Amino acid sequence: xxxxxxxxxxxxxxxxxxxxKAMGHPTRLFIVDQxxxxxxxxxxxxxxxxxxxSTVSKHLAQLRNAGLVADEKRGTQVFYRLRVPxxxxxxxxxxxxxxxxxxxxxxxxx
Amino acid sequence: xxxxxxxxxxxxxxxxxxxxKAMGHPTRLFIVDQxxxxxxxxxxxxxxxxxxxSTVSKHLAQLRNAGLVADEKRGTQVFYRLRVPxxxxxxxxxxxxxxxxxxxxxxxxx
DNA sequence: GAAAAACTTGGCGATATGGTCAAATAAGAA
DNA sequence: TTCTTATTTGACCATATCGCCAAGTTTTTC
Numbered sequence: 001x002x003x004x005x006x007x008x009x010x011x012x013x014x015x016x017x018x019x020x021k022a023m024g025h026p027t028r029l030f031i032v033d034q035x036x037x038x039x040x041x042x043x044x045x046x047x048x049x050x051x052x053x054s055t056v057s058k059h060l061a062q063l064r065n066a067g068l069v070a071d072e073k074r075g076t077q078v079f080y081r082l083r084v085p086x087x088x089x090x091x092x093x094x095x096x097x098x099x100x101x102x103x104x105x106x107x108x109x110x
Numbered sequence: 111x112x113x114x115x116x117x118x119x120x121x122x123x124x125x126x127x128x129x130x131k132a133m134g135h136p137t138r139l140f141i142v143d144q145x146x147x148x149x150x151x152x153x154x155x156x157x158x159x160x161x162x163x164s165t166v167s168k169h170l171a172q173l174r175n176a177g178l179v180a181d182e183k184r185g186t187q188v189f190y191r192l193r194v195p196x197x198x199x200x201x202x203x204x205x206x207x208x209x210x211x212x213x214x215x216x217x218x219x220x
Numbered sequence: 221g222a223a224a225a226a227c228t229t230g231g232c233g234a235t236a237t238g239g240t241c242a243a244a245t246a247a248g249a250a
Numbered sequence: 251t252t253c254t255t256a257t258t259t260g261a262c263c264a265t266a267t268c269g270c271c272a273a274g275t276t277t278t279t280c
Contacts, residue, residue: 013136013143021134025238026123029130033123042257055239057258062237076247076256090200091126135268152227165269167228186226186277 022066023087027051028059031080035069036088039081132176133197137161138169141190142197145179149191 023029027049034040034048046056060080063069068087069080133139137159144150144158156166170190173179178197179190 010136013139017134017136017139020130020139024127024131024134026120026127027238029123029127043255052240053257054241054259058238061258073246073257076254078257137268153225162270163227164229164271167226168268171228183227183276186224188227 019066019068022062022068025059027056028063031056031059031063032068032082032087035080035082036085039079041077041079043077045080129176129178132172132178135169137166138173141166141169141173142178142192145190145192146195146197149189151187151189153187155190 023032030049031045034045042053042056042060045060046053049056060069060071063080064071068083070083071078071080073079133142140159141155144155152163152167152170155170156163159166170179170181173190174181178193180193181188181190183189
């Protein structure tokens with residue numbers, strides 16, 4: 001019983017970690033940022049990113065597997081959208097991490 | 111000039127992604143979660159996690175490099191603390207991702 | 221000074237990731 | 251049907267990550 005609870009907790013950390021990991025790449029983060037503004041097709045994203053189309057497609061697949069985005073085919077194009085817009089609210093905090101970091105490094109120099 | 115701005119933007123994505131990546135591992139996420147409750151020494155974390163001490167130490171080093179935690183040596187022990195407590199606010203959103211995911215999978219079955 | 225406790229670091233093997241090219245698929249246009 | 255556009259998938263290589271063991275460091279205790 002306690003074991004079952006422990007396993008459930010572990011599973012929760014794994015799922016949460018998977019979501020964070022999916023966003024833990026500059027290109028994928030850029031994609032999430034763009035999708036926060038509205039849906040985009042793969043080719044639009046590719047043009048903005050400048051990488052190979054297959055590379056972009058694979059990044060999108062990772063975001064999809066993590067449950068962050070949904071895709072919809074219309075004609076020959078596939079449009080992606082953010083499934084949970086609140087994602088971007090996080091970055092105020094991430095920025096805070098970076099500011100604190102910069103500040104402490106400065107203080108260390110003095 | 112436009113190039114400079116583009117590079118600055120890229121750097122921002124890279125830094126943000128590094129923070130997310132650091133949290134994108136079950137063990138490290140567990141550590142962040144624990145540190146949100148208060149500082150812990152490495153040996154306390156090791157006991158909770160059950161992995162090798164060196165493994166825990168390396169996870170902590172990754173969190174430190176990302177700017178998420180700070181360490182302080184007191185006697186023979188090293189205590190770690192969260193530098194930005196707001197980190198944990200994010201998880202309401204992460205949970206939302208997971209709920210939406212489960213819901214859509216259910217709907218797909220019907 | 222020797223021994224113990226608490227960490228960190230280096231090295232190693234297994235496995236995962238990122239990116240590119242080439243091939244496969246799907247839908248619309250000619 | 252054939253061609254073109256949009257996208258995904260597979261193969262492959264280079265590199266990064268994870269976890270353990272062994273060895274090194276620092277501080278405290280005896």
